Amino acid sequence: MDFKELAKKRYSCRYLTGEKIDSKLIDSIIETAILAPTAVNKQPVKIFIMDSENAKNHIKEVCQWTFGAETFLIVAYKKEDAWTRKFDDHNFGEVDASIVATHIMLEITDLGLDTTWVGHFDAPKLKSLCPEMKDYELIAVFPIGYASEKAKPASLHFQRKSREELVETL
Numbered sequence: 001m002d003f004k005e006l007a008k009k010r011y012s013c014r015y016l017t018g019e020k021i022d023s024k025l026i027d028s029i030i031e032t033a034i035l036a037p038t039a040v041n042k043q044p045v046k047i048f049i050m051d052s053e054n055a056k057n058h059i060k061e062v063c064q065w066t067f068g069a070e071t072f073l074i075v076a077y078k079k080e081d082a083w084t085r086k087f088d089d090h091n092f093g094e095v096d097a098s099i100v101a102t103h104i105m106l107e108i109t110d111l112g113l114d115t116t117w118v119g120h121f122d123a124p125k126l127k128s129l130c131p132e133m134k135d136y137e138l139i140a141v142f143p144i145g146y147a148s149e150k151a152k153p154a155s156l157h158f159q160r161k162s163r164e165e166l167v168e169t170l
């Protein structure tokens with residue numbers, strides 16, 4: 001799919017059928033995540049595949065925005081593994097993890113699947129439920145599946161800043 005077409009096709013899908021997705025599709029999503037650039041190629045990012053009943057129950061316990069999905073990915077990063085800019089001590093872990101998450105989101109759309117980037121979840125509680133996450137900052141939950149008949153873009157999807165608002169040429 002042409003990139004602009006892909007960017008236009010993507011929207012936050014909040015109604016999924018609950019059909020389980022083939023593990024080959026997850027493999028393809030992970031391959032695309034690995035291709036993401038990161039500052040100084042530090043790759044401080046971790047992706048947690050939440051596939052077992054136990055893991056999925058943990059997500060449902062900490063997040064009300066699961067949209068009927070039966071497959072979840074969590075994007076996380078380790079601050080101390082990320083590059084820090086010396087001039088202002090800016091740590092780029094969140095930037096790196098966001099690039100990886102964006103690759104994931106767009107690959108999901110390209111595969112004909114749907115998702116929403118979910119940031120509204122109880123990250124400290126999830127870390128306490130999943131000790132594997134304890135050293136990570138958790139930035140995104142992706143509930144992944146197939147759009148149900150009810151699915152359509154929300155009104156916010158269509159509210160975009162104009163070029164004049166977004167861009168300033170110096």
Ligand SMILES: Cc1cc2nc3c(=O)[nH]c(=O)nc-3n(C[C@H](O)[C@H](O)[C@H](O)COP(=O)(O)O)c2cc1C
Nearest residue numbers: 010011012065116117118119120121153154156157
């Ligand atoms: C960092 C981030 C966090 C978000 N968190 C949530 C969330 O917790 N719940 C939700 O329903 N949507 C969430 N969204 C989706 C946004 O609301 C959505 O992207 C925005 O309204 C634009 O709509 P669109 O994605 O359909 O274009 C999040 C998006 C981003 C990028």
